Amino acid sequence: xxxxxxTPKFRVLKTGQSMTLLCAQDMNHEYMYWYxxxxxxxxxxxxxxVGEGTTAKGEVPDGYNVSRLKKQNFLLGLESAAPSQTxxxxxxxxxxxGSSGANVLTFGAGSRLTVL
Amino acid sequence: xxxVEQSLFLSVREGDSSVINCTYTDSSSTYLxxxxxEPGAGLQLLTYIFSNMDxxxxxxxxxxxxxxxxxxxxxxADTQTGDSAIYFCAERGGYQKVTFGIGTKLQxxx
Numbered sequence: 001x002x003x004x005x006x007t008p009k010f011r012v013l014k015t016g017q018s019m020t021l022l023c024a025q026d027m028n029h030e031y032m033y034w035y036x037x038x039x040x041x042x043x044x045x046x047x048x049x050v051g052e053g054t055t056a057k058g059e060v061p062d063g064y065n066v067s068r069l070k071k072q073n074f075l076l077g078l079e080s081a082a083p084s085q086t087x088x089x090x091x092x093x094x095x096x097x098g099s100s101g102a103n104v105l106t107f108g109a110g111s112r113l114t115v116l
Numbered sequence: 117x118x119x120v121e122q123s124l125f126l127s128v129r130e131g132d133s134s135v136i137n138c139t140y141t142d143s144s145s146t147y148l149x150x151x152x153x154e155p156g157a158g159l160q161l162l163t164y165i166f167s168n169m170d171x172x173x174x175x176x177x178x179x180x181x182x183x184x185x186x187x188x189x190x191x192x193a194d195t196q197t198g199d200s201a202i203y204f205c206a207e208r209g210g211y212q213k214v215t216f217g218i219g220t221k222l223q224x225x226x
Contacts, residue, residue, distance in 0.1 A: 004158070035216075042120075042204070042218035043159075058213075090158055100166065102147045103208055107158030 003027065006091050006108035013081045013115045021076040021111050023091030031094035032074040033058075033105070034066065036087040043090065049074055081115045088112050120217035122205050127223040134192040136220045138205030141186065145207040148181060150190045153202045153219065162190070162203075192222075200224045 004025045013019055023032065030051045035043040045058030049068040063085060065077045074093075078085060089112075092105040119141040128134045140148065146167050151159040165172045165179045165188075172179045178191040192199055202219040 040124075040218060043216040045213065092158075100164075102149075102164050102166070103214065104161055104164070105151075105159070105214060107160070109156075109158050 004091055004093055004106050004108040006089075006111045008111060009109065010112050011114070013078075013113065015082060015115060017081050018077070018079050019081065019113075020078075021089055021091075021113075023074045023076070023108060024072055025074075025091075025093040025106070026072060027093060027095065027106065028071070029093035029095050029106075030071070031103075032068065033092045033094070034064075034074065034076045035090045035092065036060065037090060037110070038087050046076065046089075078113075081113075083115045086113060086115045120205055120207055120215050122203075122217035122220045124218065125221050125223070127225060128195050129225050130195060130197060132195055134190075134195045134199070134222055134224075136190045136192075136203050136205075136222065138188040138190075138217055139186055140188065140205070140207045140215075142207055142215070143186065147208040148179075148188050149204075149206040149208070149214070150177075150179065151204040151206060151216075153204065155201075159204060195222075195224050197224045197226055 007022045033048040034046040044060045047066040049055050052071040055066045067075045088110045090110050091108045122138045149164040150162040152162045153159045176193045180189045202221050204219045205217040
């Protein structure tokens, strides 16, 4: 059981280039999230999805697009990368604990992106 | 809006207890969480507490919640070098949203 897998793990881009980060989960979770982690800023929500075919904006959505064509995959796209998008990106999927009702996030290992 | 605050850094000696503190602003938070991030890895759930509880104990971990002051703490008993990591406090507040603090880096000195 792989959990949440992110690809690629590392990428270097030039300003203006485009790329897509892929997140895949094998737990049949409905909810999926993309966060970015920056020093001193913690985790900030970029976009999220509550099910196949749905997406919604989070706290810092500008410059990013997402798609959820299949339940198991959540893609994060950068159409024209900027140095301000240099960050570590984390994908997560969510389950609800059956006994307590708590939402529990399972995170991928992260994708480190550098934009020159 | 929701906001979660934590101190940036904590250093303790191996074998001592560690206490990591967090404050939050959303009074409607239903669950509060502690996640652990080891170097180069994603976040892993350590424990969580429902907002109508005051305390939860799980082996070496004790979570205390003061809902009146919106203060959450994580106590790690008998801290080990393997506990060195960044610890994130998080709250489940508004619709579908989990808000994270900036993380507290715990350094355990042998």
